[in-house]
Amino acid sequence: MTPRRRIETMEENRTKLISAARRAFAAKGFAAASMDELTADVGLTRGALYHNFGDKKGLLAAVVAQVDGEMAERAQELGAVAPNDWEGLLAEGSAYIEMALDPEVRRIVLLDGPAFLGDPTQWPSQNACLEVTKQIVSRLIANGIMKPVDDEAAARLLNGAALNAALWVAASDEPSAVLPKAIEAFCALATGLLAEGKPI
Amino acid sequence: MTPRRRIETMEENRTKLISAARRAFAAKGFAAASMDELTADVGLTRGALYHNFGDKKGLLAAVVAQVDGEMAERAQELGAVAPNDWEGLLAEGSAYIEMALDPEVRRIVLLDGPAFLGDPTQWPSQNACLEVTKQIVSRLIANGIMKPVDDEAAARLLNGAALNAALWVAASDEPSAVLPKAIEAFCALATGLLAEGKPI
DNA sequence: ATATCTGACATACGGTCCGTATGTCAATTG
């Protein structure tokens, strides 16, 4: 055996545990997920878990941070593609709805996260996805395209609307039929934030 | 002792357990609430609980149904006071924000409810509060005041926006300073649903 | 190179909690 560095294996184990936790939390939910089972799936025990993450909620926080980061990354990609900030905001809203359709995202970040870790704005990951929205909103307000409302308020309202729309779509019998209705309503709602005399 | 009717005492015990559960769930959250402790607080044991509600989630469902019903009742009261349906919708949104500021409502109905009972539209209480919003939206669309978007989509987006705004306000350092920003942004957003050429 | 030490992880244990199976007694019924 090649004598491996301690730091290396430790990082590997952290990665293993987080990926196992993503699967377990998404499948059973945080409360029903067994730490014994979860760690055994990657050939470890709870000893590794409590040493690396402190407690069960610590592991959830790590998983949430990872998924939240991926969501922000994807949101920024889509925002960069749009021809202007306003289109980018709508695209990001649609992207948020789409992301919330992913069972892993929905269960871990949108349901168990707030329930067991508290308000998302207090998370270490700082609600990365919302932060992206807020920056776009700030620019739109500064450019006079949007009404001069509070930027954080607007960002939270938009993401909240998209979130609930996504939960509705995901739980519906025919998601593909409901999705366009949700996006249409979202875009209609968003126009309420446009400054007067500046349609489209 | 006056020989009490069985039905009477049973109903009393159900009421006792539900009110104790409201307190416990609001204070500790559903997952951390102990059924032994909860039942002992009202002079009963888990025997009574499992006989009346089946399991722990059954008790949560009963509590959610009660709180959700109270929310719908309050929303209808406020909607009836407004001079017209549109003003009623805005008033209801503000009311939803206000209700979500109640720790009991926030913890039980908005966080633990969706996390442990699944999608609110599938609840036995049939998401009573959302149903009220949907009816108002339907009338506004029929009267041509609102854009002809899907009524359920609009209702969910509005309530979702209000909900997240409320969570934000509640978690903020200075709720009283943040509240008006949230309401302002909400009303601005809502105007996006108004039909063209029908301002205010 | 060898001895010592550090720390990442495994193992063992105690405490708590849930759900069920069984027991009990008051209230009802004939």
Added chain:
DNA sequence: CAATTGACATACGGACCGTATGTCAGATAT
């Protein structure tokens, strides 16, 4: 008044979390 029902208490088994202790590979010092 005897029999029965059923609402609730009690007892038990299984699972799980968090911690305390043990162990051994890898790092460090001489």
